[in-house]
Amino acid sequence: ANAGDEALALERTVFDELAAQSQGRAVEIEAVAKALAAVDVLAALAEIAADANWVRPKVDDSLDFEIVGGRHPVVEEALRSRGEPFVPNDCDLTGKIGKNCSESGGRIAVVTGPNMAGKSTFLRQNALIAVLAQIGSFVPATKAHIGVVDRLFSRVGASDDLARGRSTFMVEMVETAAILNQASEKSLVILDEIGRGTATYDGLSIAWAVMEHLHEANRARALFATHFHELTHLGQRLPRLANLCMRVTDWNGEVVFLHEVAKGAADRSYGVQVARLAGLPAKVVERARHILAELEQTDRRAPVARLVADLPLFAILESQSAAPAKGDPLRTALDALNPDEMTPRAALDALYALKKAADS
Structure with missing residues (x-):
């Protein structure tokens, strides 16, 4: 009858002795745990670098950001498990615009193209490469030269905070405000679809102003994915702004995503084609095609070009607003x-x- 109680008492005695010994060796145990954790991290990074053909990046104190053949490590592994290749892409956010340009700061790349084409993947892979490079890891690329990033800012995805009374768009604006108020010349910023949660002209206006502020005030290296093709015209006035687009092609009336990043701006978003791939009823898709054709009859490029030429830059607006009225x-x-x-x-x-x- 007493055997169970005696066994439990012995177990408690042994455990108490072990706990007392452990507390007496807490410093040594903590040191061993930290050493094992460091070995575990380094071994894991070394193993994946060897298996996935990662390269050693060049990291310095410049404002350079040049990635050749960059890849998203998680997406690449998922595709590899299915026997599919990952399409690597280059990214250059180095603020070297030309011999005659004295502008300092990083380059802003405006990335346009349809959904499902890989814009978000492109943004995230470059952010991950920057993080990996700064922790001392090899990176998934053919070549990488990255100036140290003081902070990485990301506004990607859609989420709300209804418990605090914040809609999806409000959360987007709060996060964007934090970026514009804190990002510096040495920061890296990735922004995905700023302004999409409100009316078209409201969203375009906000995205336009955010772009100008990043260029004129923050001067950070940035990737800005958008469906507002009007923003690509800002490259005519902002010297450090470059246009990139996701390549797609039509094959027998079907849209094919090539997942390649090329210089230039996308001429359309292929939203109707993506909606069809998602399974919208054929009548809805056909009606959408008809409406789109009617809306596209009016050429919007000329008005946008005039708008870019007429509107003053953000810095000029500030100086004018500060001037007293005559x-x-x-x-x-x-x-x-x-x-x-x-x-x-x-x-x-x-x-x-x-x-x-x-x-x-």
């Missing part, structure tokens, strides 16, 4: 009025006088 006769006359001391008849006469002055 003399305005109507404003002067309005400031001279005191509504609290006017009778209704006097107020009406003053209104007619202002209207007459405006017409003249």
